[in-house]
Amino acid sequence: MRSLSQALSVLALAAVLTASPAQAAESPRVVASIAPLGSLAAAVMRGVAEPTVLLPAGASPHAYALRPSEARALASADLVLWIGEALETFLEEPLAALARxxxxxxxIDTEGLILHPTRTGGIWESDHGHAREAPQGSAHAHDHGSTDAHLWLDPRNAAILVDRIASALxxxxxxxxxxxxxNADAAKAELNALDTELAAALSAIGDRPYVVFHDAYQYLEQRYDLFPIGAVTVGPERGPGAQRLSRLRDExxxxxxxCAFREPQFTPKVLESLASDxxxxxxxxxxxxxxxxxxxxxxxxxxxxxxxSLTGCLAAGD
Structure with a gap:
C-alpha cells in the first residue's frame, strides 16, 4: 500500500498534467476546510456553484487524517479556503504537495480581522470573558502561533471573510x-442582522458564569460580553491535569x-466527573x-x- 506522501505526490502530478485552459470557462471548484467557511463560501457562490467542505461532520480540525478522496479534492480545487496552520494542522503537508x-x-491573514491572543490558562479572571476588543488592523502583524484561530465565531469577522472570499473568487x-x-453584499447584510439578533438573545444571560470543555469560544464571548470562568483543557488533544481540575472545582x-459545556466531537469523562462533583x-x-x-x-x-445552547442552560429555571 502506498504511503500518504507517495499518494500526495502522484495526485499533485496528475493535477498539473490534467489542467487545461478549457477549465477557465467552468465555475471554480472551491474547497473549504471546515463547515463554517463552507457556508460563507456558499453564500458568496449562490447561483454559481457549491463549495466542497473537507472536514466531515463529527471530526475535529485539531486532529484529522486526510482520506484519499479528500486529497483528490484538494488537487483539483481552483480555490482552497482554510483558517491556517494554527487550526487545521493536518492540512499543512497536503496543501504544500497538492494545491495549485x-x-x-x-x-487568518485577512486584513481587518479582529484577532484575540490564545489564552494559555485554564482559569480566567472575573472580567476575562467580557468584551475587550483587540486593536483592529493588519492581521499580518500577529504571530499566528499565539493567535486564537476560532475567529469565525464573531459575525463581524465572518463579514470580513465574506469580502475576502468574494475577492478571491x-x-x-x-x-x-x-x-x-x-452575493457578498447580501451576505454581509444578513450577518449584520444576525449580529444584532445574537446580541439581544445573549443579553438574557448577563454575567452568569460557566465552564467550557476547551477554549474555542473567545470570539463569541468577547463579542457578546459573556462570562466564562475557565476551560477544562486549552486544546482537545490535551488532557487536563489534577491541579487544573482542582482549581476549576474551587472556581x-x-x-x-x-453550567459546563461539552462538544459533540468529544465525550470527555472528566467533564462528567466535574459536573457530578x-x-x-x-x-x-x-x-x-x-x-x-x-x-x-x-x-x-x-x-x-x-x-x-448557552441561554437554554444558563437561563434554565428562570
Missing part, C-alpha cells in the same frame, strides 16, 4: 465577479457557575456546526444554535 499555485487562501473567475460581489463553587448542568456547544446542513444558511444556524 495561487489556489490557497489562508484566511472574482480574481479567479472574473466573468462572474459581479455575482460574487452582489465553580466560588463563582456560582451553573459540583452538581452543575451539562450543555453542548458546537463551534463547527456538526449537525448543520451545508449551504448559505449554515453559518447563521451555527451561531443561533450556540446562542440557544
Amino acid at each position: 499555485p495561487g489556489a490557497v487562501v489562508e484566511l 472574482a480574481e479567479r473567475d472574473p466573468d462572474r465577479a459581479a455575482a460574487y460581489r452582489n 465553580i463553587a466560588g463563582r456560582g457557575a451553573t 459540583t452538581q452543575i448542568r451539562i450543555g453542548v456547544l458546537d463551534p463547527l456546526g456538526t449537525d448543520t446542513k451545508p449551504g448559505p444558511d449554515g453559518y447563521p444556524r451555527l451561531m443561533r444554535a450556540l446562542a440557544a
Whole structure:
C-alpha cells in the first residue's frame, strides 16, 4: 500500500498534467476546510456553484487524517479556503504537495480581522470573558502561533471573510465577479442582522458564569460580553491535569457557575466527573456546526444554535 506522501505526490502530478485552459470557462471548484467557511463560501457562490467542505461532520480540525478522496479534492480545487496552520494542522503537508499555485487562501491573514491572543490558562479572571476588543488592523502583524484561530465565531469577522472570499473568487473567475460581489453584499447584510439578533438573545444571560470543555469560544464571548470562568483543557488533544481540575472545582463553587459545556466531537469523562462533583448542568456547544446542513444558511444556524445552547442552560429555571 502506498504511503500518504507517495499518494500526495502522484495526485499533485496528475493535477498539473490534467489542467487545461478549457477549465477557465467552468465555475471554480472551491474547497473549504471546515463547515463554517463552507457556508460563507456558499453564500458568496449562490447561483454559481457549491463549495466542497473537507472536514466531515463529527471530526475535529485539531486532529484529522486526510482520506484519499479528500486529497483528490484538494488537487483539483481552483480555490482552497482554510483558517491556517494554527487550526487545521493536518492540512499543512497536503496543501504544500497538492494545491495549485495561487489556489490557497489562508484566511487568518485577512486584513481587518479582529484577532484575540490564545489564552494559555485554564482559569480566567472575573472580567476575562467580557468584551475587550483587540486593536483592529493588519492581521499580518500577529504571530499566528499565539493567535486564537476560532475567529469565525464573531459575525463581524465572518463579514470580513465574506469580502475576502468574494475577492478571491472574482480574481479567479472574473466573468462572474459581479455575482460574487452582489452575493457578498447580501451576505454581509444578513450577518449584520444576525449580529444584532445574537446580541439581544445573549443579553438574557448577563454575567452568569460557566465552564467550557476547551477554549474555542473567545470570539463569541468577547463579542457578546459573556462570562466564562475557565476551560477544562486549552486544546482537545490535551488532557487536563489534577491541579487544573482542582482549581476549576474551587472556581465553580466560588463563582456560582451553573453550567459546563461539552462538544459533540468529544465525550470527555472528566467533564462528567466535574459536573457530578459540583452538581452543575451539562450543555453542548458546537463551534463547527456538526449537525448543520451545508449551504448559505449554515453559518447563521451555527451561531443561533450556540446562542440557544448557552441561554437554554444558563437561563434554565428562570
